[in-house]
Amino acid sequence: MRHTIVLSALxxxxxxxxxxxxxxxxEPAVPAPGPANxxxxxxxxxxxxxxxxGKFWVRMxxxxxxxxxxxxxxxxxxxxxxxxxxxxxxxxEPIPNDRNNLHFGAGETEARVELPxxxxxxxxLLGDMNHVPHKPPIMSKKITITVx
Amino acid sequence: MRTxxxxxxxxxxxxxxxxxxxxxxxxxxxxxGWPNDGQVLAANKPFxxWFxxxxxxxxxxxxxxxxxxxxxxxxxxxxxxxxxxxxxxRNHLHYGAGETETMIELPxxxxxxxxLMGDADHxxHTPPVTSKKITITVx
Numbered sequence: 001m002r003h004t005i006v007l008s009a010l011x012x013x014x015x016x017x018x019x020x021x022x023x024x025x026x027e028p029a030v031p032a033p034g035p036a037n038x039x040x041x042x043x044x045x046x047x048x049x050x051x052x053x054g055k056f057w058v059r060m061x062x063x064x065x066x067x068x069x070x071x072x073x074x075x076x077x078x079x080x081x082x083x084x085x086x087x088x089x090x091x092x093e094p095i096p097n098d099r100n101n102l103h104f105g106a107g108e109t110e111a112r113v114e115l116p117x118x119x120x121x122x123x124x125l126l127g128d129m130n131h132v133p134h135k136p137p138i139m140s141k142k143i144t145i146t147v148x
Numbered sequence: 149m150r151t152x153x154x155x156x157x158x159x160x161x162x163x164x165x166x167x168x169x170x171x172x173x174x175x176x177x178x179x180x181g182w183p184n185d186g187q188v189l190a191a192n193k194p195f196x197x198w199f200x201x202x203x204x205x206x207x208x209x210x211x212x213x214x215x216x217x218x219x220x221x222x223x224x225x226x227x228x229x230x231x232x233x234x235x236x237x238r239n240h241l242h243y244g245a246g247e248t249e250t251m252i253e254l255p256x257x258x259x260x261x262x263x264l265m266g267d268a269d270h271x272x273h274t275p276p277v278t279s280k281k282i283t284i285t286v287x
Contacts, residue, residue, distance in 0.1 A: 043181060043198060059181065059200070066246025067206035069213040077208060077246050107205025107216045109248050 031092065034134030035076055038065040040124045047143040054147045055114045058082060060104070060124055065138070070105035071129050078126040078134060080104040082111055085120050088139065094131040103131065115147045169231055172273035173215055176204035178263035185282040194253040197221060199243070199263055204277060209244030210268050217265035217273060219243040221250065224259050227278065233270040242270065256286050 043059035045051065060080045068077035083089075086100040097103050104111060124140035125133060133139075181198030189195050199219045207216035222228075225239040236242050243250065261284060265277035272278075 061198070062248050066208055066243075067248055068211060068246050069205060069207050069216055072207065072211050072213065074208045074211065074246070104205070107207050107213065107246070109199075109201050109206055 031132045031135040032075075032078070032128035034078070034126070034136055034138045035064055036136070037063075038076070038126075038134075038138050039063040040065075040080070040126050040138050040140045042122065042124065042140055042143060045122075045143070045145050047141070048145070049143075050146045050148065052148060054116065055112070058111045058113050058122065060109050060111065062109075062126070065126075067107050067109060068129070069107040070103075070127075070131065073129050078128050078138065079107060080109070080111075081125045081127050081131075082113070083121075083123040083125055083142075084113070084115070088123070088125065088137075091133045091137050095125060095127050095133065097131075103127070105131070117147050119144055119146050121145075169271045169274045170212075170217070170267035172217070172265070172275060172277045173203050174275065175202075176215070176265075176273075176277045177202055178219070178265060178277055178279040180261060180263060180279050180282055183261075183282070183284050185280070186284070187282075188285045188287065189254075191256045191286050192253070194251045197250050197252060197261065199248045199250075200279075201248075201265070201277075204265070206246050206248060207268070208246040209242070209266075209270060212268045217267050217277065218246060219248070220264045220266050220270075221252075222260075222262040222264055222281075223252075223254070227262070227264060227276070228272075230272055230274075230276060234264060234266050234272065236270075242266075244270075254284075254286050258283055258285050260284075 041061045043061040066077040081095050082102040123142040126138040179200040181200040205216040207213045221241040262281040263279035
């Protein structure tokens with residue numbers, strides 16, 4: 001029922017704008033191509049930032065590409081993943097979803113994070129509609145911050 | 149039932165699109181991460197504008213996903229009327245591919261910048277999700 005409404009609305013929008021339809025089906029697993037000049041980076045914090053208190057907002061920057069929620073097949077888009085205190089996951093399968101690999105599948109561009117005192121590493125990795133890294137993968141530098 | 153939906157879709161098609169706007173979380177807001185209010189920028193040099201969005205997500209145009217929208221940058225203009233698609237012109241730049249930053253260049257003088265989210269159909273949400281309007285000087 002809701003599906004039908006959404007579909008009709010989408011159809012109407014598509015017919016009206018004369019644009020390619022937006023497919024939101026969960027199709028398997030060829031990684032989406034990433035533009036060669038796309039770049040994901042931390043707007044904040046920076047390498048070496050010292051944070052007092054442990055709660056902070058991470059602002060996720062993306063250049064030459066767009067953000068789209070999971071399940072959205074629009075070319076040259078993806079969604080953010082924040083890797084905390086971990087290395088890169090295997091790049092040809094979906095990014096794990098756990099305390100060290102946070103997903104932002106609703107298209108968020110900032111994240112509220114709380115970390116215990118100590119040194120921590122943060123890295124951003126973009127995932128396609130199926131949470132698989134693009135080809136080539138779009139990732140930020142890994143930064144180290146200190147919480148105290 | 150099917151016929152009803154079909155007619156609704158057709159109606160939407162001929163009436164110039166769905167006129168309702170999408171709900172936004174009450175605490176969602178945009179902000180311009182850079183430049184700052186009052187910033188003075190060099191003329192003849194493009195500068196980057198950072199689009200901040202809190203308590204909501206970004207989705208390209210045409211994507212109906214709950215609590216998302218796409219950015220529009222209003223330059224030297226007021227907020228457009230609610231309930232209608234945001235105009236697309238030199239004063240209303242659309243970022244329908246889900247962009248979260250842009251490079252722009254403006255002529256010397258004072259300019260205002262403001263962000264406004266639009267839904268899948270470029271219509272502002274209810275309530276509208278906007279940033280503070282900032283003033284910058286190019287010289």
